[in-house]
Amino acid sequence: xxxxxxxxxxxxxxxxxxxxxxxxxxxxxxxxxxxxxxxxxxxxxxxxxxxxxxxxxxxxxxxxxxxxxxxxxxxxxxxxxxxxxxxxxxxxxxxxxxxxxxxxxxxxxxxxxxxxxxxxxxxxxxxxxxxxxxxxxxxxxxxxxxx
Numbered sequence: 001x002x003x004x005x006x007x008x009x010x011x012x013x014x015x016x017x018x019x020x021x022x023x024x025x026x027x028x029x030x031x032x033x034x035x036x037x038x039x040x041x042x043x044x045x046x047x048x049x050x051x052x053x054x055x056x057x058x059x060x061x062x063x064x065x066x067x068x069x070x071x072x073x074x075x076x077x078x079x080x081x082x083x084x085x086x087x088x089x090x091x092x093x094x095x096x097x098x099x100x101x102x103x104x105x106x107x108x109x110x111x112x113x114x115x116x117x118x119x120x121x122x123x124x125x126x127x128x129x130x131x132x133x134x135x136x137x138x139x140x141x142x143x144x145x146x147x
Contacts, residue, residue: 003052008063020050025074027057033073036090043096077103
């Protein structure tokens with residue numbers, strides 16, 4: 001399957017409407033992005049069960065800011081609406097294949113349980129801190145361990 005360009009308006013529905021979504025945040029002026037593009041496209045052709053999307057950070061500055069993109073290219077992977085991988089930097093084909101395989105192999109029951117525990121802990125901490133802010137990291141997913 002070829003890569004699909006998405007906008008901020010399409011982002012949420014794309015994540016919600018597909019089991020596995022990879023998102024390449026890139027820009028035309030970015031040399032590493034241009035190097036990664038053909039690799040990303042080639043790997044997308046091998047995985048018809050994964051939606052490979054691209055977000056142009058110049059055209060979609062608000063989405064890039066909301067996603068916390070500070071360096072490009074940045075690759076994000078979502079599975080069952082959960083952010084399971086986020087990493088800046090261009091990957092080679094073998095590394096990208098490893099990410100795709102790892103995302104496919106995730107035990108999503110375990111991931112959802114981890115997310116629920118993290119959210120419960122954050123809610124409990126917020127309640128016991130009586131308004132004090134405590135940063136315990138992102139609560140929307142987990143990172144794939146060491147690639």
